[in-house]
Each structure stands twice: as structure tokens, then as C-alpha cells.
Amino acid sequence: MPRKAKKTIGVLTGGGDCPGLNAVIRAVVKTAITQYGWNAIGVVDGYKGLIEKKAVRLRRADVSGILMRGGTILGTSNTADPFHLPAGRGRTRDVSAQVLRNARALGIDVLVAIGGDGTMHIAEGLRKLGLPLVGVPKTIDNDLSETDVTFGFNTATQIISDAIDNLHSTAMSHHRVMVVETMGRYAGWLALVGGLAGGGDIILIPEVPFRIEAVCDEVMRRSRQGRRFSIVVAAEGARPRGGLMVVGRRVEGSPDPIRLGGISAVIAAEIEKATKLEARNVVLGHLQRGGSPTAYDRILATRFGAGAMHLIAEERFGEMVCLKGAEIRGVSIERAIRKRKTVPRDHPLLRIADGLGTRFGDDGLL
Numbered sequence: 001m002p003r004k005a006k007k008t009i010g011v012l013t014g015g016g017d018c019p020g021l022n023a024v025i026r027a028v029v030k031t032a033i034t035q036y037g038w039n040a041i042g043v044v045d046g047y048k049g050l051i052e053k054k055a056v057r058l059r060r061a062d063v064s065g066i067l068m069r070g071g072t073i074l075g076t077s078n079t080a081d082p083f084h085l086p087a088g089r090g091r092t093r094d095v096s097a098q099v100l101r102n103a104r105a106l107g108i109d110v111l112v113a114i115g116g117d118g119t120m121h122i123a124e125g126l127r128k129l130g131l132p133l134v135g136v137p138k139t140i141d142n143d144l145s146e147t148d149v150t151f152g153f154n155t156a157t158q159i160i161s162d163a164i165d166n167l168h169s170t171a172m173s174h175h176r177v178m179v180v181e182t183m184g185r186y187a188g189w190l191a192l193v194g195g196l197a198g199g200g201d202i203i204l205i206p207e208v209p210f211r212i213e214a215v216c217d218e219v220m221r222r223s224r225q226g227r228r229f230s231i232v233v234a235a236e237g238a239r240p241r242g243g244l245m246v247v248g249r250r251v252e253g254s255p256d257p258i259r260l261g262g263i264s265a266v267i268a269a270e271i272e273k274a275t276k277l278e279a280r281n282v283v284l285g286h287l288q289r290g291g292s293p294t295a296y297d298r299i300l301a302t303r304f305g306a307g308a309m310h311l312i313a314e315e316r317f318g319e320m321v322c323l324k325g326a327e328i329r330g331v332s333i334e335r336a337i338r339k340r341k342t343v344p345r346d347h348p349l350l351r352i353a354d355g356l357g358t359r360f361g362d363d364g365l366l
């Protein structure tokens, strides 16, 4: 590949962390230096680092040995939106011009923004103001459009599946109903894929609003057949038909301040009341975002990081790397953030699970 003029690549990780971020950073820095002869600097704590002009030089040695590490060596922030920076008393201010000045002062020629939809929305805003950048899609939720999958998702589903395996034995011993709550925000990918991998009996996702009566009927049906335990996997965004999602907290200054959480406790209480079977709930929470990435995520993250450098070499600014089938490609960030990727009602996994007898708390799924 022909070498371009010497550039300085700035890389940041924004929003919630996710396994594989360090693998992307490593691939960005190593490819930039080795393949293209560019320099790399790491922006500290996501967009906060651009607001406060904080960055560090990244050499090959700085990213050596981080492939298997969870989290992000650069730090991250989910409350540093330069277009809506919290300014006290519920007000916000726009510091995007300052961000552009700081990026220039730090010597950044092109920015690599690694993040989910919040990070990509901000990136798109900065691109429109003239900052050359490319995006790398990250989120355990797998809810970003225009990429088949985001890195971090595979690791999180493995963690969910392992957790369900562990819960099976205690559920069986105590003849209990265990309600396991996964993350995923408004998309059911984590609960669906993690729940199926763990052999969950009932899976509740936001895309298929449930009827608690249908959930209890299935638990009772299993009980009558001698299966005196049940595993219910509920996405944090699962909601009853005609009802609302359960909000756990608000994080002011975050691109989406709503944090879901708590539905599993509600469901467990209702099951116990209606069936008289003992029920417990387990919220997997941030365990799903921690720890070492799976081999699949390490490879995907590495391909994304290297792919981002190739986009820069071709000056395809404003694009985000994505996985389409077996190929790494580029897609406009603007297009990628237009729509959230949720589980379609005709998704093959729903059909397969339905055929196996997995229930979704809805009588009319297919």
C-alpha cells in the first residue's frame, strides 16, 4: 500500500466501555506506525480529553500487551458531549469550537472515534464542523445499524451464557424460578443470543412485549411436567404489553440519560405471586462489560482498528468501519446513526427458538 504524508492520528474511546477496546487501540496504533509511518496519540477519557486538551503520545510499546485486557487504557466518559456539556442547574453549553481548536493544538490530523451511537452522533457533529475523522463501532448491545455485529457483543453473550449455566444448578436444586436480567438498552440482542446460548426457557426482549400471564402459564406448564425450575432471561428493556420499560436511574449529561434496570425484580415478584413457586432475580449488570475479550472479539476489534487506518489512508473521512458478511467495509457515520438496530420480529433465531419450545412471553410471536 502506498505511504501517505506523515499524519498524526488521535484516537479516543467514548461512552460505556466494552471488551475489545484495547484491541482496537492496539491495532490503530500499530497499523498507523508500522504500515503507514504515521504518529498516534491517545485522547484521555473520550471527548472530555478534547474539551480539556488531554492526550498522550502512543508508541508501539505503549500498546504492547493490551490485546487481552478489558476496559480501555485511554479511559472513557459518557457525560462529555461537546455540543451539550452540562453547565449546572440543568443547563448545557456548546464547546464544540473549543474541541476543534484543541484537536488542532494537540496536532491531531485525523480522529478515530471508537464508540456507540452517542459517540458516533458527536463524531458526526464534529465532522460537519470540519474535523476529519473515522468511526469504529463499539457496544455490547449490538444495536448499531450498518454493521452485522459490534465488537464486545460476543464477549458479553459468553458471559451471559456462562452465568445462566451457573444458575441452572442452583435453580434445579431449589426448584426455583430464576429471572436473569441482561443489559442491551432498547435492543434484545444480548438477552436473545445469550439466553439461547444458555438454554433459557423464557426469553423476554423489548421487541416482543410480554404478557405476564403467558410467562406464568409457561412456568406452571413446566412445573406440571416435572420440570420444577425455570430460567427466565429478561432484557433490561423488556416490557409488558401496553406497559413501560423500567428506568433504573438518569445520568445527566449523557447523550441518552436514561439507564434501564429493575425489570427482573418486578417479573420475579409477579411470578412468585401468581404461581406460588419461589422466584429470585439476578441482575448481571456491568459484569457483562468487564474482563478479557473473547478470541472472536479480539479479531473483530483488530480488523476494525486496522480497517479504520485504511479508511484514513484513502481519505474516507466521515465513515465508520463495519462488518458486512465476512468483509470489513466503510459506511457513512450519518447513515449508521440514522436508525437503531433492534431484533426484527422475523429474525431467524426467534423462529428457531420458537421451534425448540423457547417461549417469549407472547402467544402470537410468529
Ligand code: F6P
Pocket (backbone or CB within 6 Å): 016, 078, 116, 139, 140, 141, 183, 184, 185, 236, 251, 259, 260, 289
Ligand atoms: O450501552 C452499553 C450499556 O452497558 C447498556 O447495555 C446499559 O444499559 C448501559 O450501557 C449502562 O450504562 P452505565 O454504564 O452508564 O450504567
